[in-house]
Amino acid sequence: MRRSMSYAYALELLGEKENRIVAFLGKVAGGALLATGGIDLLEARTEVVELGNRVLRSLGERLRGTNRVTRRERIYAAHAVVVVTAFFEALDAVGDRLGIVPVPGLNAQQQMVLVMGGTTTELNQESFVKHLARTDLVTPYVIDESPIVDFYAALAESIAAHLTGLAAWDHLDETEQERLITLVRTEVPELATAEYEAQLRSLAGVSTEFRVWLTFRGQREVLDGVLSGLAGLEDLLTSVRDAVGPDSHNALTRAYRAALEKPIAPSGQDDDDIRIPSLADGYIDHRFRFTYCSGVVGSEEWWREQPVSDDLVRVLAGHLVSPKAFSCPLLILGQPGSGKSVLTKVLAARLPQEGFLPVRVELRQVDADADLQDQIEAAIRLTTSETVKWPRFVDAAPDAVPVVLLDGFDELLQATGVTRTDFLHNVVRFQEREADQGRPVAVVVTSRTAVADRASLPGTTPVLRLEPFDEDQVAAWLRVWNAINGDTFAVRTWRPIPSDCVLRYPELAEQPLLLLMLALYDVATENGLASLTSLDPIDVYERLFHEFCRRELSKSGDTSDMSARIELELERLAIVAFAMFNRRSQWAAEAELTEDLLALKLDSAPSSRGLRAPLSAGEQAVGKFFFIHNTMATQGTRISRTYEFLHSTFSEFLIARHVAKELVRMTSGASRRTVDDAMLHALLSFECLASRDAVVSFLWMLLGRESTNQRAVIAEALVILHADALMERTETIYAAYTPRRADVVERHAAWSANLVLLATLAGGELRATRLFGDGKDAIEEWRRHAALWRAMLSSGGWDGLVDSLDTFREWSGRRRDITLKPATRGFVLDAPDPDLRWTFDIPPGDAALPGDMHSARYSAERKAHFTAGVIDDVLSHDLRPLRDRVGDSSGYFSLDSELKTESRMLLEALLVLDRRAAGKAYENLVTVLLATDMRGRLVMVEPYYLVTALAALLVGAELQNLPSEQVGRLTASADFERSLLSDHRLLPLLNRIRELT
Structure with a gap:
């Protein structure tokens, strides 16, 4: 693990051992702090500034000739020096106006604790050594400005707090005190922050890291419009040093950069005049959400709380030059077709060779059961045909930072069915081992969002989720498509695709691969998108699927009986959708698809269809459609495949379509009793x-x-x-x-x-x-x-x-x-208030009341407890206080043709707030309290009910909502008043109600 980058350790790494301040810090770190003879650090602030500037001016020389480990440590050390130096620069700049600093009574130890983040109570030697020798000042990996700003503000606040407790403070009048505190709290942090940015700017030409950190200080270029191909990443990360890697490294670089000129995605397009955008042109930089996470990452509600950003280059670069990159993988999440794999291809191609050594591992192509090092070596061999050993491969380029891009973690889980929840923890262990061997490596892992939720995240993992395209990104992609195919469009008198045509279908346009599908549909149908004037999704999906099936079937050269053959293809695709649906999953294995098609008698097809005999039924059904994502994993010599639709609505439409057609077929021309x-x-x-x-x-x-x-x-x-x-x-x-x-x-x-x-x-x-x-x-x-x-x-x-x-x-x-x-209201409907007459089968006009229901609530609770249902338990929990107050009171009253329970009327009286409704609620409650049997005797309710009912009436009286006539009804009943004598609490309540009304 990386050692904390304290100020003392930073100076040690940068070779400063002779300066008296450095020597003093060494004594402090070694526990040899003297009671006297220390350094008044604030008084010596100019000396501290000079030391820092001298170190930073010679940083380029101090980095020359170092290996990747030493160089990176010295870069981080220099950053720590920048942090401290900038603060002392600010103190020096306002020193004359501070007047009271240096102050008597603030010894060197106390001042050191101040500037290193201590508090007034942390002045013992243990905490002092902790702050100076082992505590990070500020990590350079920041996505926003707040850590540096907060750090300087805390230091200034600590100094201000100490100043108010010194004897010299009492010699200042109130105006001078206020001026001094304002100066320390506001001007010093602002000057320190500005000086920190100036130092970063001056060092940006010395190292890539300082240039990247500078971009996080609001100093990045302002780039107009939507960016593509991670434009700017290579320039931002290119080091001032020149380096030429060995042949194996150059072979990887050639392979990755050659991919930039290849089509961004396979399409099955058979028209030589229609061009698919290249990786360099067709990749539009994603918007994204970024956070650190140690728990579940699949909750949509949780993700919505994270802000959306569009500076992908900045965040990727910031991660790759940060200490965090070498201790934990960056997890990139997205939906199928969102561009996760494409992003890793562009990243591998854009990382500059002189500073980075990218290795892209398609996890689907390497043995899923192998360890990570074997998988990396296998990926290099697949890419370059060269067999290498990882340690020698890395050591051959001591200046380059290895970056391993593990694409498709979700594919391991889907295709193998193996629960690899510890995968990311294994990556961390690999990084720790490599760091111990002097080969620190950064790792990036991609996965589907839903699948990543099954994995355990180590520590606080940096997680980046790719967001769907917005309208500007869709328009930018279409500009590329229309430009590269402009000549063909002109020759064929086709119109370029306007963005409004595809934006009518946002669920498709927002995913890059589905956007390509819409563009291909427009080409195949000679501007067919424009003719899709209807926004009815049935029309859209029907025509899309028909066209892609027609195009695939036409490749065989046989166009006979096309309608029937298209329908058969759609039937098979529907069974694929059902394979996922009935397994309650978003994907299905190839073997499962084959089993389903065989069981449903859809395993064979006429020879005229031109399908290859060796293909399984599952592969025949889906292999030719690029809107179905093929996930693959290798286990030894066995290849496992799973399939899923690029968008869930594809499968949902196919399921509904097949059911609807089956219903029509089932009821056409047959006896209704023998369908x-x-x-x-x-x-x-x-x-x-x-x-x-x-x-x-x-x-x-x-x-x-x-x-x-x-x-x-x-x-x-x-x-x-x-x-x-x-x-x-x-x-x-x-x-x-x-x-x-x-x-x-x-x-x-x-x-x-x-x-x-x-x-x-x-x-x-x-x-x-x-x-x-x-x-x-x-x-x-x-x-x-x-x-x-x-x-x-x-x-x-x-x-x-x-x-x-x-x-x-x-x-x-x-x-x-x-x-x-x-349901016609968005599938959400609040249940109406139950009509108990209907519940108890008492027809309208009947005066009957339900039979004896004593102990019904207890019985309901026992049944809920027996069934252990979540909703039942929650309702029982919510209503338990009511049952405790009501007991067995379950009488029924017919009021204004409405049947109500005693419990219901008590709750209405307790909870009523509307003055207009209060009168009726209290009238009903008084009716319960004064109810009599057939002989005219008062029917006593449960004691708890009676206490609660009187309390409800008292609240109504205090709020002046209780009508006096209802109080009169109670006090006019001698039987009721006598019933209150059984409990000493009751009569005072009634008397208080009388007083208030």
Whole structure:
């Protein structure tokens, strides 16, 4: 681990041993501080400044001929000297005006503690040595100005605090005291900060590090517009030294820089006249969020709290010249297609050869089970065809800083299924070992955000998350695309793509690879984007998928029966989407795709399709579409692949499309009682479609395009199927389709829930009496099914089902019913206040009250405790104080045709704030307190209830919300007043209420 860069240690590293101040610091560090004969450091501030300036002027000479380790240590030491020297420069500049400094009674030890960050209570030798010999002054790795500003402010505040406690302070009048404190607290830090920046500027020509640190002080160039290709990174990091690496290093450099001229991404484009932007031109610098993290990094809410930045060059450079770079990896996160891998390619190409030694490791191409050093060596061999050993490779370039770029940590997890939660900790251990051997190495790791959440982050890991493109970045990318293809567009009389065409589809345009997909679609359809005037996502996705399927199929030269073949491709892609959906994952392994396609009888295709025989069914289905991301990992000689769609809405659209078409096929030309639902059941009996709200939205739109009659036929067929949804099935045609292990009850629950959801979407509404038939108690059946869904669906499926359907409790004559409708308010609906007459099946107009419900609350709590449900536990926890106050009071009152409980009326009276509503709330509560039985005797409520009720009335009286007539009703009842004598607390409450009203 790196030793703390204290001022004393910094001077030691820079070879200063003769100066009297240095000698004094050495005595302090060694514990040999003398009671007398020390140095008045503030009095000697000019000498300290001269020492610092002498050291810094000769920094270039002190760095000459050093290896990477010594050079970097001396750079950090020089930074520490800059920090201290700048502060003393500021003290020196205002020294004459301070007057009172140096001050009597402030000995050398005290002054040293002051300027090194001590406090008035930390003047013992132990803390003194700690501050001088072992404590970092300020780390040079800062993303903003606050650490330096705060450091100088703290030093100035410490001096100001000490000045007020000295005898000389009392000789100043108030004006002089205020002037002195203001001078120390404001002018000294400002001058010190300015001097620090001036020192950085003067040393920027000596080392790369000072030039980079200067950019963090607001001294960077102001660059207009959106940047591409990490422009400026090479200039910023280029050292003043010239160096030529060995052949193996030069071979890596050639390979990485050659990539800059190659297409930024594979596209499958077969038009020689259409050019894909090169890596150098097509990479648009990302906006990003940056922070340090030691916990979970996948929470979207947490990330939204981090500010968005656009100075990617500055932050990457700042990290690579910081001490942190050699003790912890930089983790770069992003979504599929966001440009993580492209960023590492550009970074490897842009790092200057004379100062850095980049090695890019595509983790998908090296053995996932090998250790990190073997993976690095394998990556070098794959890139250059040369076999090297890491120690010799690094030692051959003693001036260059190794930077290992590990691209695709998420691919190790996805493709192998191995939980490598300690991967980043292994990287840290590798860095520690290399530092111990004199080969400090910086490491950058890329991963998908969602997958990185499964890894453990070491310490405070620097994390950078790539943000989606904004409108300016989309426009910048399109300018590149239109420019490089301008001649072709002119010859073919095509129009350049205007940004407003793609910005109509922000969920696609904001990801670089999907933006390329839109551009290719526009080319393939001869400016087809402009003709997509509809913002209906169904039209957009349908045409996109059709066009890419048509283009791929046309490559074989066979254009016959194109519509049917496109439909077959889309069917296979839908099964790929279901493979992920039914496994409750965003990706699926190639072997899993093949198993699914075989089980669903989609494993073969006509020879005219031109597919290669050696390919597996899974690879046939997805291998040719670049909008499906192929993740690969190598384990020994075995290659594992997983696939995922570049955007989740691709899979969600394909799922909805396939279900909608299957519903139409299933109900066309067949008896409604003999529909073939085998395929639908196989796909919809593992997960509720509502677990993805986008699937429900697409289904609603797709079914809405069918005729009213067709939708009615579909809804009726689904209701008929639901009658047997929980029965054992006997068909076996797709029995081999088992995307994941699921028990019979779970599958029945998913199938039943999906039938209800689809019937509601198709018909526009669905009544429970229709769903369960006239011969059953529809409400009891509904409760039974809802309990099954709640118990057996995934949390996402259950929550999605509830949010996707609005339920309305209604009366059909004297019979209860529930009407389901598709949710139309953003899938969020507050539940209405329950009508207890409906709950207890008391038809409108009946005067009956519910039967005895004593101990119902206790029973409900026991059931909640038994089932151990999260929501049940939270509600039980919230309502426990109410139950404790109410006890067994569970009487019911019919008030204004509304049925209410005693508990409800007590809460309304306790919580009422609106003066207009208060009268009714208190009237209802008094009605409870004065309730009588059939013989006219007062029905006593529970004692706790009575105390709480009177307390509620007293609050109303104090707020002047309690109507006097309600108090009169209570005091007019002799029976009620006598009942209060049983508890000495009660009658005083009533008397106080009387007084206030």
